[in-house]
Amino acid sequence: MDFFDNHKKLFWTAFLFFVVLTMLVAIFPALNNQRNYEPLPNAEPLSEDAIAGKAVFVANGCVACHTQQVRNVDMDKTWGERPSIAADYAGIHRTDFWRNTATLMGTERTGPDLTNIGNRQPSLDWNLVHLYNPRIVVKESVMPAYPWMFEVKKHPAEGDVVVNIPEEYLDGSAGKVVAKKEALQLVAYLQSLKQTKLPDGSPVPEFLYKRAPKAQPGAAGEEEQLDGASLYTANCQSCHQANGEGLKGAFPPLKGSKIVLDDNPELMVDIIMNGYSGRIQEGFGPMPAIGTTNNLKPEEIAAIMNHEKTSWGNNARKVTVDEIKKLIETVKVKSAQK
Known part of the structure; x- marks a missing residue:
């Protein structure tokens, strides 16, 4: 029983036990992961501005509300093209010897997940x-x-x-x-957050627990239609606003837009799928390729377009899903030829 009465022996025994557990539970597994995982072939290192922006991101507490991981559940399709994998974080290193702000994966989503924000916005x-x-x-x-x-x-x-x-x-x-x-450095960091595409031939992890898309009942004899208002809110509203009037000097209005009201929807589909930068000279920023980035299906694109064509006083011809399917293939070919 002399062992339990000797505080030095107790201290050193507890300390050695702690060291051994730390090696077995934390250090050895981390070293093993470091050996087994490498960044994806197309992964791009952060620029100097993005590295500085990452420090601004941490210093201002952004890590408290925003995660950077897409789980393999269907509800996370909003944030990325695929679930996150270990290789996404393999090339992220410590800030310095004392600070480890490597992955910034976070623990909650008070704000949106930012894994793919560089593509989404x-x-x-x-x-x-x-x-x-x-x-x-x-x-x-x-x-x-x-x-x-x-x-x-x-x-x-x-x-x-x-x-x-x-x-x-x-x-x-x-x-x-x-x-x-x-501010510019922080935005540079946010713009750098893009999911790297998997190498050709690699199986893409599937999202689990599929959710049935929200639909609106159609008229008698018609199929149910997807809720274009909800899809617009999720994909377009942050720029073009709930009232469709955009933001003066930043994002153009859809209310009364010639492109939205045009009976020929090809240009509108082209903009949704490939983005648009034709109004930069007017002070409007370039629009990202929302349809491609967010993996929108033809049915979803048709629902969004019909919402925009019939809202805020707009009264344009509605499009059909078959029409949108054909136009998507058309604009893909034209985009590849540019």
Whole structure:
């Protein structure tokens, strides 16, 4: 019993037990994973700005609300093209000897998962407006604003990135809102978050626990239609707004849009599938290829288009699913020929 009366023996025994457990439970498995996993062949390393932006992301507490992992459940299709795999994180290293901010996988989704945000929302304009005040683009957002990453200048200098902020959010400030370096670095990091495509021939993990898509009952004798309003909210509303009026100087309106009202829907399908940058000279940022990035099915695209064609006072001809299927193949061919 002398052992239990000797505090030095007890301390060193507990310490050695702790060390052995740490080696067996944490260190050896981590080293084994490091040997067995490599980044995907097409994975791109972070740029210097993105690395600095990652530090800004951590310093401002973004890690508390946003995860960076797509689980293999159907509800996570919103965030990525496929479930996350170990190789997605194999090339992410420690910040330095003392700090390990490698994966930033998080523990909850108070805000959206950001694994693939660089593809889902690559727009510099949108991200900067969203950082300045999230309520400008998402009225129901609970995300805090980060106005200290911006400054107001009466006469922006050459090279300054001016952010188009509606007057009602400027608090009477006279001048233009200009993004500071840390805001641009943070956006560079967000734009770098893209799921790397698996090598050709590699099986893509399936999403489990399929959910039945929400549908609206059709008229007598007609098939049920997908809920275009819900699909619009999930894929388009953050830029074009719930009222379809967009955001002046940043995102064009769909209300009264010639493209939306056109009886020939080919250009509209092309924009949804391949993105659009034809209005940059007017101050609008480029639109990402939402249809391709979010893996929207022809039925979903048709539902979104019909919602846009018949909402906010628009009164255009509705499209059919068969029509959209043919047009998707057409714009794919045209895009490949460019």
